[in-house]
Amino acid sequence: MARLAKWSTLGVGLLAAALLAGCSGGGSDSATSASSSAAPAGGGEVATMTWGVSAPVMSMDVAKDGLVSSLRAQAAAFDRVVAQDDQGNVIAGVTSLSTPDPQTVVLTLRDDVKFWDGTPLTAEDVAYSINRHVGPESTSMQAQFFGTVESVEVTDPKTVTIKLVAPDPAMPTKLAVFAQVRQQAYDEAAGEAAGGPEKPGMGTGPYSIASYSSADGVVLTRNDAYWGGAPKAKELKIVTIEDPETARLAMSSGEINGFFDVPLIATRQWDELENATMNYVVGGYIDYLVMDTTRAPFDDINVRTAMAHLLDRAALAQPLFNGRATVATSIVPEVQITATFPNDAAAINAALPAVPEFSIDKAKEALAKSASPDGFTVDLPVDTTQPWMSPLGQNLAEVAKQIGVTINVKPVSAADWGAGLMDPAGSPLQLLALAGPTTWAGELPPIIVGEMAPFNVAKYATPEANELAGAVAVATTAEELKQPLTDLLANVNTNLPYVPLFNEQVAVAIGKDLVWDGGYSYFAVGQPWPMKISGAQ
Amino acid sequence: MTFAAYALRRVVAIVATIALLSLLVFALLALTPGDPAITLLGPQNATPEAVAAIRERYGLGDPFLVQYGNWAVAALQGDFGDSIRSSEPVMSVITSRLWTTVWLALYAFIITVVVAIPLGILAAVRRGSWIDRLASSITLIALCTPAFAIGFLLIYVFSVQLDWFPGFGNGDGFFDTIWHLTLPALALATLQIPILLRQTRAAVMDVVDRDYIVFARSRGLSRSRIWLRYVLRNGSLPVLTSAGLILAFSLAGAVLIENVFALQGLGSLLVSSVGTLDLPVVQALALLTAILVLVTNLVIDLLYYALDPRLRRAGAAA
Secondary structure: OHHHHHHHHHOOOOOHHHHOOOOOOOOOOOOOOOOOOOOEEEOOEEEEEEEEEOOOOOOOOOOOOOOHHHHHHHHHHOOEOOEEOOOOOEEOOOEEEEEEEOOEEEEEEOOOOEOOOOOEOOHHHHHHHHHOOOOOOOOOOOHHHHOOEEEEEEEEOOEEEEEEOOOOOOHHHHHHHHOEOOOHHHHHHHHHHEOOOOEOOOOOOOEEEEEEEOOOEEEEEEOOOOOOOOOOEEEEEEEEOOOHHHHHHHHHHOOOOEEOOOOHHHHHHHHOOOOEEEEEEEEEEEEEEEEOOOOOOOOOHHHHHHHHHOOOHHHHHHHHHOOOEEEOOOOOOHHHHHHHOOOOHHHHHHHOOOOOOOOHHHHHHHHHOOOOOOOOEEEEEEEOOOOOHHHHHHHHHHHHHOOOOEEEEEEEOHHHHHHHHOOOOOOOEEEEEEEOOOOOOOOOHHHHOOOOOOOOOOOOOOHHHHHHHHHHHHOOOHHHHHHHHHHHHHHHHHHOOEEEEEEEEEEEEEEOOEEEOOOOOHHHOOOOHHHHEEEEO | OOHHHHHHHHHHHHHHHHHHHHHHHHHHHHOOOOOHHHHHHOOOOOOHHHHHHHHHHHOOOOOHHHHHHHHHHHHHOOOOOEOOOOOOEHHHHHHHHHHHHHHHHHHHHHHHHHHHHHHHHHHHHOOOOHHHHHHHHHHHHHHHOOHHHHHHHHHHHHHHHOOOOOOOOOOOHHHHHHHHHHHHHHHHHHHHHHHHHHHHHHHHHHHHOOHHHHHHHHOOOOHHHHHHHHHHHHHHHHHHHHHHHHHHHHHOOOHHHHHHOOOOOHHHHHHHHHHOOOHHHHHHHHHHHHHHHHHHHHHHHHHHHHHOHHHHHHHHHO
8 A cells, every 4th residue: 555655656657546455344343432333224234334544545636645545535435437347347437438449538428427416417527537637737646647648528418538649558447547526616616625624525426525634534424316326334434544553453443344455564463353354355566676777787787687686586475475475477467467368378477588586696697797796885775664675675685795795775765765766866776666457468568668668767778678668558459469568578577677576465354244245356446445335244 | 030021031032943943944854855846746747847837836946045935924924835745734734633632742741740740759758668669660661661562552451352442543522532542642651651750759859858858857847848848849840841841742743652543643744744745744843843842941941930939039130
């Protein structure tokens, strides 16, 4: 979660939000606290449901705060223009989506959607909800996701047409995660206050906002006229609990009914909770060691190879993530490879050159061939809010000493870590955590590889990589994507601007006396997740 | 010097100090690496147009002295600008968290004073007794125990096991707030009690050994008169200083306690604002913290003046 938050803050994109661990609600019939508790109200209904998130909700407007905790709170109140199912497929929501050609997206409104104040949703509102993220002058935190949008126009009272400057297969998913449906008139009247405690917004979602502040959290009231049917919980509270142990104790005492983003490092203690079920889902989270290929000593492939040999990824996965992570074989999250190429995923992975194995002897050999045979000294900033970074950095630093490389691990704040990634004066050695909310395997590579990549931390832009990344970016079908993507992943595994580290899971705690239909999904972040809770068991 | 003149002189000194501090805070934050506009937008969003819009909105492109001048003039009117992170007015952001911190600080302070001062006096009076040794042992254990450990222990016992108090959150309304803040206040007081207890014990022990106490006894003054007029009054001065500093520290935000009990107070706000380079909030909080400490010191100084006749005589002579 912290990671997602970071991404959004950084604009790193990655649709991060979508991935995070989910929501939950666990009704606690023994809860007695006034501040929480899901008390069954009979008939499968829940009177009050309290969910914990790991960071304060700083705004109810996605344009001002796209951190994952905020996305979860926002999604309970605001629909997106289209929806996403549990498998990540885009489905009809307040509009249905069609793509008459690769550069056109048409949204057709439902007839029965109304805002909480009873006014009907209009095509102008839908267009406004997208347009606010579009254009170089947009200060929306989500503008990065809408860079391929050329125009958004109301083409008739029930239709909105989006024209793209280039094919963007991920655009439907971006609309499903970030295009929060807000009433234009309300926002224009609210001005700068939109999204804040006084004017949080007017939406069409399953809950209306009774009160909101970044300090006290969000209290939501059921929208009985919701177009998708009324949710089962009459009242929903979203509270911030930043310390995971406090959250665990609150879960144990029944004060909260669910917690979205359990740190993987702490899951062993959470697994022992008697009144909650831990849900682990494979998500789009992936971690890398990044080396700036334009700066010494990492402009030397032998140095990069030596660094890759120093990482014992298989041994580190257990202590860093309680075993809730797998070793990454490429720079694309495994879940995306599998989803995009259900029949060819194994073959694609098998065709890739293996990431260098852990071997100090081979690291020494590689370094000896480099322009820095006697070693070097480099800083490694680690984000203190991402629990795996610091121990991995310390491990790498200890091992690196054996080949004469001194790595100074520098704990920094999330903001400093994020700012340093693209800073020319930052360290040429970085740890990076990304995520993609879509199932499209071509999503991340064009963001981090090639001269057109907006988040190319490694500055990796050889002619071959540029060409392959370009081909990946414009591919609109799995068939078109397969070959250039395979070639690009092989290229990266060979040249090692990014050393793939881990595919992380997402952990969500859900109270045992609530029912989450179908189990928690990685793709629930931007969706009206309270609708998935069917009531007390 | 009259009391009014003494107070006026101290107030003027505080105003000057606050003005200087505000300049220092503003300068230090201006020198902080990183561009808030880019932090807010993210590297991918940071088009020149978007960055310019953000910098224009928050006046980040103006010369330093112009920025400071604009900020100081607005701050004098209670306007610290808008939070870069949430777009809310800074005062609104702070106000929404202020009362949590104030209630917590006062609650913990009351517990601290009620427990530490009587126990400290008792330990001094019964020096070497089992009470003294018990107080010293408790003090030592509390001083050595990390704040988060005390917090989690209290939550586990009184929330999870006994279900007497909530384990997190602020509460709504007076009684609910008191109910919610009981465990955090106990945790915070546990950290503060050893300091005040030891200070009280030392101060009282120092006074009871003075010649004027022996002389008072030899004059046949009653025990209660000796204790109230001589021992406690003279011993109260260093205790007052410690108590004031403890209160000021708590009002500035007990970060660890707020974190453990998921309280959205000033401490957690400062930490998150620093992490996200939310300069308007950090500037306001830094200044507010300085004002709280200075005002607390002012109150202590004035109480000193009221309690210590030597200061009054020195003032009159001047």
